[in-house]
Amino acid sequence: MHVLLDTNVLLRWLHGDLLPKRVVTLVERAESILVSMVTPWELTIKTSRHPELKLLSSNQLSAGLTQMGARLLHIQREHIERLASLPDHHHDPFDRMIIAQAIEEKFTCVSSDESFLLYKPSGLDLLWK
Numbered sequence: 153m154h155v156l157l158d159t160n161v162l163l164r165w166l167h168g169d170l171l172p173k174r175v176v177t178l179v180e181r182a183e184s185i186l187v188s189m190v191t192p193w194e195l196t197i198k199t200s201r202h203p204e205l206k207l208l209s210s211n212q213l214s215a216g217l218t219q220m221g222a223r224l225l226h227i228q229r230e231h232i233e234r235l236a237s238l239p240d241h242h243h244d245p246f247d248r249m250i251i252a253q254a255i256e257e258k259f260t261c262v263s264s265d266e267s268f269l270l271y272k273p274s275g276l277d278l279l280w281k
Contacts, residue, residue: 154186154257155260156253158268159190162222166213175279185221186222186225190246191246192213234255241270242270247265247268250263255274261279262279264280
C-alpha cells in the first residue's frame with residue numbers, strides 16, 4: 153500500500169506527537185510513504201507569515217523525510233486535472249491538491265482533517281484519525 157501523508161500528520165509524526173496506533177501501523181507497513189510537494193510549499197508560506205509557529209525548516213523537513221523513508225510526490229498534469237474536477241468541499245488549496253493527488257494515484261491519504269471525509273465519494277481512500 154502507498155500512503156500520502158497530509159501536512160498535519162507529517163508534522164505530528166516528525167515532532168513525535170502521539171498518533172493513533174492504526175496510523176502508525178499503516179505508515180510503518182506501507183510499501184511507500186509519500187508527501188506532496190505542496191507540503192514544503194505550505195510550510196514555507198506559513199512559517200514566513202507566522203514565525204512563532206516554528207514548524208519545520210527546509211533542512212528539518214528534508215532530514216525528517218529521509219529518516220522516515222518518505223519521498224516527495226511532485227505535481228503532475230493529471231493531478232491538476234483531477235483538482236479541477238473536485239467538488240469544492242474544502243477551501244484550503246494545499247489540502248485540495250493532496251486530495252487530488254491521492255485520488256489520481258490511488259494512494260491512501262492519511263489525515264486528521266475531518267473535511268477530507270467529504271471526498272470519499274470522489275474516490276478518496278482515506279485513513280482518518
